[in-house]
Structures are given as C-alpha cells and as structure tokens.
Amino acid sequence: MSEKLKFKILEHELVPEHEVLKPEEAIEVLRSLGVRPEQLPYIRASDPVARAIGAKPGDIVKITRKSPTAGKIVVYRFVIAG
C-alpha cells in the first residue's frame, strides 16, 4: 500500500466501504447469486480504492454504499488486472 498518497482515500466522505472477501465468503457470494466470478461487475486492480485495500486480480470486493432509493446497498465486484 502506498505511502505516497497525499491523503487517505478510504476515509473520504464519497468513498464507500470496500472490503476484500475471504475465499470462503467469495464462494458463498458466488453460490448464492449463481454466477461465475467474471459475470460480476468488474473493478480494476489499479483502481485507487482497490489498491488501497490491497485487492488482487481474482479477488472479489464487497462494497457497501449509500443508495438514494434503498438507503444502503451491498454490491460485489470482481477484481481484474489492469
């Protein structure tokens, strides 16, 4: 993780909570949605938040964010290279 960052993006108001799932959690998520990892929306490993939480290609990231309609929503993203 980079010390070069000028501020901590994870603490920024507009950055929702990101979390790398443990393999068994990831498998459970995929099982319950009935999808292969590549059918999830993607997030690049070079995405600033992905870098900040140390997500590697192949990981699944859980994002908990505010929603104008539902208040709070949990979504998952598959980390791809690049």
Add this chain to the structure above:
Amino acid sequence: MVAEKEIKSIKFGILSPDMIRKMSTTAIVTPDVYDENGMPVKGGVMDPKLGVIEPDQRCETCGNKLALCPGHFGSLELARPVIHIGFVKHIYELLRATCRKCGKLKIPEDEIERYLRLLEKLRDRWPQLAESLSEYVKRKAMKVYECPHCGERQYRIRYEKPTTFIEEGPLGKLTPTFIRDWLSRIPDRHLRVMGYDPETAHPAWAIITVLPVPPIAVRPSILLETGIRAEDDLTHKLVDIIRTNERLKEAINVGSPEIIIEDLWDLLQYHITTYIDNEVPGVPPAKRRSGSPLRTLAQRLKGKEGRFRNNLSGKRVDFSARTVISPDPYLSINEVGVPVEVAMNLTVPVRVTPWNVDELRRYVLNGPFKYPGANYVIEPNGRRLDLRYNKDLKAVAEALKPGFVVERHLIDGDIVLFNRQPSLHRMSIMAHVVKVLPGRTFRLHLAVCPPYNADFDGDEMNLHVPQTPEAQAEARMLLLVQDHILSPRYGGPIIGGIQDYISGGYLLSSKATYLTKDRVSDLLASINYEGEIPEPAILAPKQAWLGKQIISLLLPEDFNFAKEAKISSGAFKCQDEECFWDSYVLVKKGKFLMGVIDKNSIGAQQPESMLHYLIMEYGSSFGRQFMDRAFKLFLRFIEMRGFTMTLDDILVPERAYEEIREVYKRALEEVNKALKLYEEGKLEVTPGRTLEESLELKILEILSKARDEAGEIAVKYLNPFNNVFIMAKTGARGSALNITQMAAMLGQQSVRGERIHRGYTNRTLPFFERGDIGPEARGFVVNSFVKGLTPIEMFFHAAGGREGLVDTAVRTSQSGYMQRRLINSLLDVVVEYDGTVRAAYGDLIQFRYGEDGVDPKNTSFGKAVNVDRIVKKHVGWKIG
C-alpha cells in the same frame, strides 16, 4: 414430418477457392446472357443449371420443381485475383505484422508459443480479453523492422484507398497475386495468435481467385408491362465482371503491354468491389442508365431498408389490421371498436369441442360473407377448407366434430393487441376487448389517448389478433388496458381524465350545481346505476341534489381523500377543510364532502390524485370501472348543461386596452432608460454577463413584466367563471398565458431564447433603423390575438413559431435514434426472480432492481411507502 433441430451455434468464415469450385454447378464463361431466341445461354449468368425460375420446369441440377429447388451456385475463374473490399483492413494489418520474405509473424518463436498458450486459456472464459491480446500481438509485430525469424529487413507499407497497398521499399505497389502468395506463407500457428482461424477463414482467401456466381433466385429478372425483360442489378454487375474478365484474359493471352493489362486488372477490381459494396468511400458508385446507383450485395443487407432491419427484425404479419381511429366515449377504456369489415377479415382459430360445436356450426353456416361467420375450417388431417369457394356450407357445418378447428370471425369479447407508432414505451401496445361496430374506423375511449399519444386528426392504429390460447391468455392477463393505468415511468396514472372530462367533472361537482330529480335520474341512467337514489341535499322549496352526491355514489364506502384542487390558487386558494372557496377536495368514508373535481383529482398523468389512490387501493378492475362510469357521467352532465367557448370569454372593454397601452408606455420608458444607462456606460452589469447581455436581460425582464401586467388587467375585466377560465383553471385545456395572449398582449417573440435580431444588417427588417434595439424592432408584439397583429408583429410571430416546428423535427429524429440504440443495448436486460437485474448470459447488472427492488408502477412518485397517505387512509381526515 421433418425432425426439428436446434441451432447450437453459428460460425462465420470465408469461402475458400476450393470450396467455391466444389459448390459450383457450372463454370460461367461468357458475358452473353440470352441467344437470338431469347433462351438463356449455357455458361452465361442465367444458365439453367443455376436453378429453375419458371413453375413446372424441372431443375437441370437437382431435378426439383420451382418450389423445392433451392437454387445453385456457379463460379467464375478470374484471370487475375482481386482483393475483396470487405477484408482490406485485415489484409493491411497482416501485411504489416508479418515478414515480407518468410511470411512469419514478426515476433520470436518462443514468444509466439507463450502467447498461443495464454490465448488458449483465455478463449472460453474471456473472449474479449483474448481478442485484445491478439490485437496487442499484432500491434507489437507491426513495430518490428527486422524479421526475428529470417533477419529480412522490413519496410513500411502504405494503404491507399480503396484497394492499393504500397511498400515503401524495393517492391513498390503490391499486386493482389503477390499479396495472396504473401498471406499464404503465414504459418497457421501464427495466424491463430493473431486471432484468425486458418481452417475456416484463411486470410489468403480474402483475395478472390474464383468468384461465386449466385443462383438466379437471388437476382430474378422482372418482366415489365412492355414485355421487356429487366435484369437485376446483380446480374448487370456480373455481366460487367465477366466481360472485363474476358478482356483481361485475352490481353494476357495475346501478350499485350503491361499497362493495358494493369488497366484491365484495375477495372476488374473496380467491378468486383462495387459488386460487393457500392458505397465504398473513394470508389465512384456504379450507376444504372437512369443515373441512380446500383443496389449491390452490401446494400441489400445494410441500413433501414436492408434485409436485417426490414425483413428480419421487422417482418410484416398476418392477422393484423390498420385504419384511422376515432373517439367513442361510450366504450369502456378496455375496449376497442372494430369495423364489421375488419372483423370479417380477421379470424380466431377455435378448436371444436362438444360444448361449442353448435355455436361454431352457426358460424360455418353463415360462411365468410355473412357476419358473424367463419373463413376457414381445418380438418383434423390438416386440410384447410376455404369457405369462400365451398358451395355446401351445410355439409361442412354438419361434418364439424371435436378435433376440427374453425377460423371464425372476430366477435365481441375477443382479445386483441392495439398499437400506435412510434412505440416508445410499453403502453404503446395494449390488449383491448373487441366490440364490433358499424363504420370504417377503429374506435377507442378518450382516456386511453395519452398512453398512445393519439389524437383524431387522421391518426391510424394497428390491431393484431393473438391466435393461440396461450397468447390470448397472456394478452388478457398482462396487457389489458386496465393493468396499464399506472405508468412505470412515474408512479401515477397515465390513463385518466382529459379535456371535457375535467370540465364536466368540475361543473358537476361545483357548489353551484343543483340537480332536479329528473336530472339525477338522467345522469344515473347514463351509467346504468341500479342502486337507490340518495336523500336530496335540499328539501325545500324544491327537492334538489348536489353533484357531489352523485359522484359519491361511485366511490367506495371506506375511501378517504384530501387534497388541494387544481383551481386552488390566488384569491380562491384553500389549504384545508375550513375554507369557503370549495377548492379543497375532501372525501370522507366515500362521501364527497367538499371541493371540486378537476385535473388534480382525476386528470391523466397526475400522481397522488384521487384517481391514483382509487386504483392503488381498490385495484385496476375497480379503477377501470370507476373511470368508465365517472367519465360517462361527467360527459352526460356537460351535454346536459352545455359547454362552449365564445369570443366574449376573452373580450375586454376598450378601457382595459387603454390601461394596457399605459403599461406598455411605461415599459417603453423603462427600456429607453436602460438604453440610456447602457450608452452612458452606467448600466449595472449582471454577474457573469457582458454589458450587452445585461442590457438584453434587463429589456427582456421589463417586457415580460409588462406582458404579465397586461394579462392581469385583462383578467380583471373578465368573468373568472367563464368557459375559458373554467378550462384553464381546472387544467382541462389552456393556461393563463394562453388567455393573456388572446385577450391582452402576445409579448416577446424569440428565436433560440433571444430576442429576434437577425435578418438585415444590424436590423431585423429593412424599414427599421440600423442599430435600433427597441422592443418593436426586436420582435415584441404589443397586440393580442383578439386585437390582431400588425404585419410586422405577424412576421416575428411566424419566426418564433417556425423555430418550434424545426425543433420538433430535429428532436424527434435525434431521440428516435437514441431510442433505437438504447433498445438495442438494453433489450435483453431482465429482472430475474431473485430480484437481480441480469443480461442475456446471466451477467449481473444490478444486485437488486433499482437497489430497493421496488416497481415504480406500484409507488407514488417513486416512493415505495407513502406514510402520509397510509395515515390519511385509515385515520381519515384531521391529520396534516
């Protein structure tokens, strides 16, 4: 019966020369088409071996008659190969990525090996990644200027439109023959790394050596009335190709000079290019004698009139009808009036059962020419009896028994789909219940005009008859009009009261409406009301009923509702039930106690209205029934009372005009003052604007204030309860601005949001002084429609009006194209049963539809729960 098979996949490739020769039934060798007797020449483009064209003839190739002969390809051996215009991009890339000497991909062998293995892994799960890897490899190889395999020096290759490749080195211009040999040298493994499948699409085949000649069925000749045979564009083009090919062959054989051979070769390339695609940039399109460009292969497929969009995505269908629409307020909103003539042409197949055999026999007996009859009977063995030509209908009727199918005429109660283009949202196609009527137009209820965006100035609509029980059930359960009253676009009814329904509702519910027993009976009879007449509100001196009492009869007994009416504004504003002006609607326990019906309570496209809550809380069946009855009632009342609009409604006394002139004079003075300030440089500048813009804004502000004041003056002299005001205030039609423009002052005309300023040098019209930026010179209209416009004002008004027309024309075409693209990209996105939104292969788009999983149709204004309404509904009034 032929066994049904399922297509698992489709693979596209390029035909190899060998394959073309194998497919070919005959070699085409001569440009001659017909001999002196008009018979097709053997070896010509109309060779009978290419398939039969006349009925009763047997095919020389397959032995079948016309109906069964699929048509057969021929082939033409080209004297010199030419480039296929559709593949130039690929050819260019391959020439740059491979070695000019050994033909290998200009990347070291071990790297190719590595990429190949990676590609193999990616192909199934990440096809897009595989593609971009191939792309990357190609780009990388293009940058290499020395072959890693043989060490040959490489040169830049230039592409000149449309089909020329030039090496900026010793070779110079590359001939198609040379290119073909080059591409043939590329090893298969290297092609695979670059994303080509040499088995099905070897790039060397992109150079045409043998030209397939399509069957005659693809390019039929047509017999004109004059008896002259006109050939298809493709046939013409093929003849050109053959003729040029023959000349080229001849030139080569006699050893003509290289220039002549090359010219002919180029000509052959031109003909084959335009044969494939007649709209290639940089190639003059081949023309017919009339000068219009030929429709060759690519043109048959491409665009709106092409095979895909016109014949595959948009086929014409049977069991459909189209005619002009007209209104019928006596229908239910669920119904559509169908002309008898149409009903006798459209049929519904009905399977004979012991329970319907008598009914169906009656239809068959009536035959195709007497309504209600039947057009066809299908026997259990599949034989179709056309009742038009059947002399003995009685025998057919008697023969009916279970297992037969009767295609009977459309009758009352059948379900049909009704549609008006442009079909922009799902309510553009809804299911209606048939009502067969005399006349020649489709009839529909006025309340369903908004979802179709229909009016009756000549609009036509389409009607489709679902043929299977499944389709009929689906239409009835899912597509029926009543299930589309609430729009998914916004939470609210898209079907509802318009125009006279609103005026009528207002007049009936008005405080001033008292009804005698006769009138009440008349009104209730018009909706087939069968209950008791309520106690009269007024007992003496004469019994009288309030309109509100009649409306209460249609409301559910436990319905509560309270909301400001549309008319609640200005002096007549009411915000709660303690208000004199009767502009606060109050319904308690199904009793219409206060307020008036207007757009805010029954209008179409009005969310959170009385209509909306009636439908949400009592269901779509009730909603339909309420609308059918209430609207008939309102219309009956407006018929009884009479409703019109007269000149008097907008005519003000001369005194008013004097006041308006005074207002204008003051405005003019203010404008002049602003102008003077501007000239002296003392005008206050609006932040973010230039001085000139500030002046314009200031003038616009002054003038718009003047118009508003003029409007207020006119309103002051008009009866606030006249017909025009009733329509404007209740939201039935028109607005306060419309009244102002009719009675008082038209105001500023604008083009592109600015005062009109273009035309002549520094002036709008020649008789204004240059640089005059006063109101009259810049499109301000002082007069009203009633007073009449001066010629100059009329010109400015036309200029402003023209912009509106141009705008609509531009907007529709732009939004139409956007709609097409959106639909093409979203068409298979689906909300699955688990609440997720997914694309065709199950890819996730949203984890929960709209993130909250709420159907906007069942909301009010997108809010899933309206706490306020729930409280009001159950507690009743006295809250909020």
